[in-house]
Amino acid sequence: MNPSELKNLLDQLSAGRLSVAEAFDRLATLPFEDIGVAHIDHHRELRQGAPEIILGESKSIAQLTAIIDGMLRRGSNILATRLDRDKAEVLLAHYPEGQYDAEARTFTLVRNPPAIRGRGKILVVCAGTSDLPVAREAAVVARFLGNEVEELVDVGVAGLHRLLDKLDQLRRAAVIIVVAGMEGALPSVIGGLVAVPVIAVPTSIGYGASFGGVAALLGMLNSCASGVTVVNIDNGFGAACAASRINQRSDG
Numbered sequence: 001m002n003p004s005e006l007k008n009l010l011d012q013l014s015a016g017r018l019s020v021a022e023a024f025d026r027l028a029t030l031p032f033e034d035i036g037v038a039h040i041d042h043h044r045e046l047r048q049g050a051p052e053i054i055l056g057e058s059k060s061i062a063q064l065t066a067i068i069d070g071m072l073r074r075g076s077n078i079l080a081t082r083l084d085r086d087k088a089e090v091l092l093a094h095y096p097e098g099q100y101d102a103e104a105r106t107f108t109l110v111r112n113p114p115a116i117r118g119r120g121k122i123l124v125v126c127a128g129t130s131d132l133p134v135a136r137e138a139a140v141v142a143r144f145l146g147n148e149v150e151e152l153v154d155v156g157v158a159g160l161h162r163l164l165d166k167l168d169q170l171r172r173a174a175v176i177i178v179v180a181g182m183e184g185a186l187p188s189v190i191g192g193l194v195a196v197p198v199i200a201v202p203t204s205i206g207y208g209a210s211f212g213g214v215a216a217l218l219g220m221l222n223s224c225a226s227g228v229t230v231v232n233i234d235n236g237f238g239a240a241c242a243a244s245r246i247n248q249r250s251d252g
Helices: 003-015 020-027 044-048 061-073 085-094 129-144 157-164 167-172 186-191 208-221 236-247
Strands: 078-081 099-101 106-109 121-126 148-153 175-180 198-202 228-230
Touching (some): 121 167, 121 236, 129 175, 129 198, 129 236, 148 167, 186 228, 198 208, 208 228
Parallel strands (some): 175 198
Antiparallel strands (some): 078 106
């Protein structure tokens, strides 16, 4: 249930178009619903402005469909992350309205498109093509949360002229998510070029001593550029959630 739905319910109750018993029935599963395999947080959209997002990686199809069905009964939009193609194909058979982004590994089912609530655009910058899965996850999640999103791909520091050619686009953004592996230098470079918040996402891409993204993580944590914050390795989801909160209008 989102704020507008709750207001509509209270208006109907106040006007006598809805009985107390009917209103009670519709509110009975707030703030959460126990469906056995999960406690669905139906109250989250009221608290945070977005419904619960499902981490799909370790869940079975039976668990996923039970959670999705429970959320759909209450009118929530659906986003499941970290889904392989096999699980996604089963979900698409169950929910033909849904969409699967193979690169982002996300499944979405949006029946009530969110209003754009951001004060500006979130720009997702990807250092190399190998970092695209994490960048795409960030872009999908940011759009799902009601933001306008632009994507800038393959502008890493190995060819700095590619990034400098996009300075106008960088400076128009309200928030920038920077996704990079290897030594993780790109967020520092961008942080020195713009006046907006930069959220750095280290990826597990790299050779030898990259240590599965630890080298990029440490490099980003030690950035000398002001205004750069860092999320966990490969955490495009977390970066998008943080960027969305920064980008929310004060009246949202």
